[in-house]
Amino acid sequence: MRVIDADGHVEENPITFSDKYFAPAFRAQRPQVVPGTEDGLAYWMIDEQLFPRRVGRGCNNLGTPTSYQGKPVRHAQRKPDTLGSMELTSLKERLQIMDEENIWLQVLYPTLFLAYPLSCNPDYVTAMCDAYNRWLGDVLSGQERLKWVGVVNLDDVPAAVRQVKEAKKSGAVGMMILGTAGDRLLDDPSLLPFYEAVAEADLPLAVHVGWACPSINNLYTHVYPSGVIAFSMPVLMGLVSMMSGGIFDRFPSLRVVYLEAGCLWVHFILERLHHRFQHSGKNLVNVVSRTAPIQKIEPMEYVKKGNLYFSAEIEDVLLPQVLELVGDGQILFGSDMPHGDRERFAEKTLRERKDISEAAKTKILESNPAKFYSLPGF
Numbered sequence: 001m002r003v004i005d006a007d008g009h010v011e012e013n014p015i016t017f018s019d020k021y022f023a024p025a026f027r028a029q030r031p032q033v034v035p036g037t038e039d040g041l042a043y044w045m046i047d048e049q050l051f052p053r054r055v056g057r058g059c060n061n062l063g064t065p066t067s068y069q070g071k072p073v074r075h076a077q078r079k080p081d082t083l084g085s086m087e088l089t090s091l092k093e094r095l096q097i098m099d100e101e102n103i104w105l106q107v108l109y110p111t112l113f114l115a116y117p118l119s120c121n122p123d124y125v126t127a128m129c130d131a132y133n134r135w136l137g138d139v140l141s142g143q144e145r146l147k148w149v150g151v152v153n154l155d156d157v158p159a160a161v162r163q164v165k166e167a168k169k170s171g172a173v174g175m176m177i178l179g180t181a182g183d184r185l186l187d188d189p190s191l192l193p194f195y196e197a198v199a200e201a202d203l204p205l206a207v208h209v210g211w212a213c214p215s216i217n218n219l220y221t222h223v224y225p226s227g228v229i230a231f232s233m234p235v236l237m238g239l240v241s242m243m244s245g246g247i248f249d250r251f252p253s254l255r256v257v258y259l260e261a262g263c264l265w266v267h268f269i270l271e272r273l274h275h276r277f278q279h280s281g282k283n284l285v286n287v288v289s290r291t292a293p294i295q296k297i298e299p300m301e302y303v304k305k306g307n308l309y310f311s312a313e314i315e316d317v318l319l320p321q322v323l324e325l326v327g328d329g330q331i332l333f334g335s336d337m338p339h340g341d342r343e344r345f346a347e348k349t350l351r352e353r354k355d356i357s358e359a360a361k362t363k364i365l366e367s368n369p370a371k372f373y374s375l376p377g378f
Contacts, residue, residue, distance in 0.1 A: 187245020
């Protein structure tokens with residue numbers, strides 16, 4: 001078995017936004033890595049705002065930046081990963097870490113772009129997304145074992161459509177969004193051209209955890225509960241809005257995965273959707289006709305079509321029940337390498353579970369991600 005890590009990460013660094021990749025019009029205000037005052041950490045300075053923002057209203061906790069002036073910052077020093085591995089300045093070092101953890105192929109996601117908004121200037125954010133995609137397209141060109149997904153700026157939908165097309169040409173195997181488009185839900189009509197572009201490109205779409213929704217983010221002043229609700233709940237919101245808003249009806253070929261929120265929520269959300277679909281369709285609609293559901297079929301019918309995927313954490317106690325509910329062909333494994341809260345040797349831990357069949361383990365670790373990302377040779 002060749003294990004496929006469906007959700008690894010890269011830590012952005014100054015090369016990401018260097019002249020080689022960043023639009024000339026915004027080079028004078030490019031994101032800069034600046035040192036912390038006394039904490040031994042470093043921060044991104046973007047529009048004179050610091051990221052990550054670990055304290056205060058709207059707080060978040062990102063792994064990037066991992067270095068300042070070529071030296072690892074305090075939180076990076078505790079990791080087993082090298083700077084070269086985390087920042088992709090040494091692909092050899094990344095592959096070495098993967099070999100240690102028995103991962104043959106890894107699909108890489110961003111870190112900085114898990115926070116929203118990075119700027120209130122849509123053109124500037126578009127330039128940041130473009131630079132990130134160009135950087136990975138360049139660094140990972142021709143790589144057999146390291147693949148990547150592109151990022152888009154949904155605050156500029158025409159640009160997002162272009163970014164889908166350019167990312168595919170540059171070698172991306174998918175596109176990533178967060179669970180909301182800021183304070184808009186993922187069924188917002190303005191996003192339809194984006195979905196059309198993703199479907200036309202035949203790229204899978206990943207809805208990843210992240211601080212996606214300012215209305216939720218700004219409820220929190222402590223990163224601990226923010227990391228539970230503001231970080232994870234938008235993934236659930238993403239599934240609900242895409243299903244209830246008819247996105248899966250409009251784009252039946254679209255492949256979508258919901259990443260890094262574990263799978264313990266799947267039963268809850270699908271049951272609640274089923275309950276409300278029945279209530280609105282059979283009862284409430286007789287009182288107020290406009291309450292009729294937009295989606296055309298029962299929630300589980302979309303799952304049975306085989307286009308919806310879910311990632312699992314290796315310790316998810318309900319994983320056997322989720323496999324029974326959605327089938328063993330739609331669950332993916334993600335290591336979260338090199339983020340600080342990941343479990344090392346996660347593949348081994350999953351293999352050692354006694355409550356999952358060997359056939360299911362093979363699908364989760366290899367055939368399911370190969371099918372989702374349309375990876376050749378698997």
